[in-house]
Amino acid sequence: MRILQLHCDYIEFTPIKKEIKSAEEIDPQSKRFEEVVVAFIAVEDGDNPDVAAKAMTEISDSMKKIGCNKLLLYPYAHLSSKLASPSIAMSILKQMEGKANGLEIFRAPFGWTKSYKMQVKGHPLAENSKTITANGDKESTSDALKAESKIQSFWHIMTPDGKMHDVSKFDFSKHQNLEVLAKYEAAKKRSVDEPSPHVKLMKKLAIADYEPASDAGNMRFFPNGRLIKSLIEQYVTDRVTDYGGMEVETPIMYDSHHPSMESYFHRFPARQYNVHSEGKQLFLRFAACFGQFLMAKDFQMSYKNLPLKLYELTRYSFRREQSGELVGLRRLRAFTMPDCHALCKDMPQAKEEFRKRFDLSREVINGLGLDESDFEMAIRFTEDFYNENKQLIEELVRKIGKPVLVEMWKERFFYFVLKWEFNYIDNLGKASALSTDQIDVENGKRYNIEFIDENNKPQNPIILHNSPSGAVERVIYVLLEKAAMDQREGRKPMLPLWLSPTQVRVIPVKPEFLEYCEKLADKISENYVRIDVDDRNESIGKSIRDAEIEWIRYIIVIGEKEVNAKTLSIRDRKTGNVRNLTVDELVKEIKEEIKGKPFMRLNMNRGVSKRPQIMV
C-alpha cells in the first residue's frame, strides 16, 4: 500500500463519472473538508487486513504529532503500478475506515473520476509518504532515523564575533559555499548531466572502482588506492597517537539483541546491514562506538585515568545508505573511518578535551592538504547547552575565523548536546562532512561505563566522539575533487607528493641506459622515495606522456649527457620545466616537502613493463 499524506487547509472534490463498473453507488455531490489530513491511498497487490491496520496506526500516529483529528481517505490509483483488484482495494479501504483510532474519518468514493481542489499547509510535517507491505516484519529501522525527519531545528549563521544571524537574512555574497551548505539556494553553477569528476579520476588513476559482485557502495582499491589509503590511515593514526589516543581493534558485527545494542541502535540515525548466523541476528557496525564502549565498560577506571582516549581505525564501518545516494568515494556503504572517543569525568573536562580535539582535527585536515577555505563548518547544539556554554561555542567559531552554519534544537533528540563538523563543498555543489566531534551525555550510562570519582562513588563518563579526518575514502574524494577543480581552471592536477603512488620516474633515452637508471633508482629509493623505472622500449615522448598522465611529479630522463654529468635532467610537473639537480638536491627537496608525513614503499613492481594495465 502506498500513501501520500497531506495536511490541508481544505479539500473540495466532486465525483464526475464512474471509472469502473464496480464503482460505489453514491450521490455524486461535491464535498468540502477543512483542517483535514488527506491520505491518498493506492491499495496494492498483496495488501491484507494487517496492512490496513498498520496503515491506520501509522496515519493516526503522525496525525497526533501534527495535532489534527480529521482524516479523509482518498482512493488514488496513481501511486502504484501494481494495484490490487478493485474489489479487494475497496474492502481494504473500508477496513481502514472502520479503524477510527479516535479519529474523525471520511472517505472519498471509490471507482469514480473526481475533480478536486486543495490547499496544503506549509509546515515541515505537512507532506509525508508511506509504503506499507504485508510481510511487514521488515527490518527494524532506527527510531533516531525516523525521528530525524521530525526534528524541529532552528537555523542560524554565527559570525566569528559570536553573533547569531537569521539564516534568511544573512548576506552570503562572500560566503557562497556556506550558502550551499545552508541550502538556502541551490548552487548556481551546478553542472547537469555530469558525473562527479572524482569518479572518473579514481578510475583513471587506478585508485578504486566499483565492484559489481559486491553490494553497491563497497569499493575495491587497486595498488595505488591501497597505498594512498594506507598513508592517510597512518597519518591520521600518528596524529591521534600524538594526542594520546590508544589504538584498539573491535569486532565488526554485533548481536542486535544485546541489551546495550538494542537501545543505542535506536539512538543512531543509520540503516544497517543485517547478518543472520546460527539463529543470531547480527548487524555490521556503522561506527566504532559499540566496540569501544563495550570494551571501556570492562575497564576499571578512576577519575585519575580520565580523560581516557580510545581510538580505532574502522575498516570498515557499514551504513546501508539509500542506493540513489551512493556516489564514487563520496558516499559509500563500507568505509574506513578513524574514530576516537574520549571518556571524561565531567562537563568541564569534556569541554577542555573538546577544544583539544578541535585543534587536532584542524591540524589533521591541514596536514591532508586542505585549509579553512576548503571547508565550511556547521555546529549543532541544544538550546540549553548553548545558553550554558556560549563561550565554548563562540571560541570554536572564532578559531575558524569565518561564519559557520548553526543548527539549534529545542530539545535533545540524539545522544549528544553539541556537535560540529567540517563540510567540503565539491564541484557539483554537494556538501559532505569530514571531521566531526560530539559531546555525548547518554551512552556512558547506557553502556554501564563507570569510573570511581574523588568521593569513591561510581559515575558514568561524558563521551566525546571524534573523527579527526572523516572517512578516509572521503578524504581521497576531496583530494580528487580539488584536483579536478585545478584541472578545470587550467592548472595541472596533482596529488600531494607524500600521497603520490610514484614520486619519481626514471626514463632512459635508449635501452642501453636502463642499467644506469636501475642503479640510480636504487640509490634514490634508499632515501625513502618512491621511484620507478620506465623499462619499456618506447619513444621518449611516449614515456614522458605516460608519466604525465599518471600525475608523476618528477620525471628524470637519462641519456648520454646525464651518464657523463653530475646532475640529472628533472622535469617537474609543478612547473612543467626541466631543471638540473644533483641526486642529493632532489632527495633533499622531496624530503622537505613530505616532512612529517608517513612513508611507504612502492606498491607496484618498479619496472613499468612488469605492471598490468589497470584500465577502468
Place this chain on the structure above:
RNA sequence: GCCUCGAUAGCUCAGCCUGGUAGAGCGAACGCCUCGUAAGCGUUAGGCCGCGGGAUCGAAUCCCGCUCGAGGCUCCA
C-alpha cells in the same frame, strides 16, 4: 527508495532512428625503429552487442522485465 537516461572489444566510443556479414582509436601480443621532455611504424589476436523474455523469416537495432551505472529528487555524522 522515487523519476529520467544509459550499458557494443581490456579502455573510450561509432553503429540503433529506418531490422539482413560487428566498426574505429587507444591498449595487448609479435616484429621493425633506437629515439632528448605529452602519442614512431607495421602485422595479428581480441565481441553471449549487460542478463532474461517477447513480437519478427531474421534483432546490437523494435517491445517488456531484471541487473548494474549516471544525473536529478529525497536523504546525508
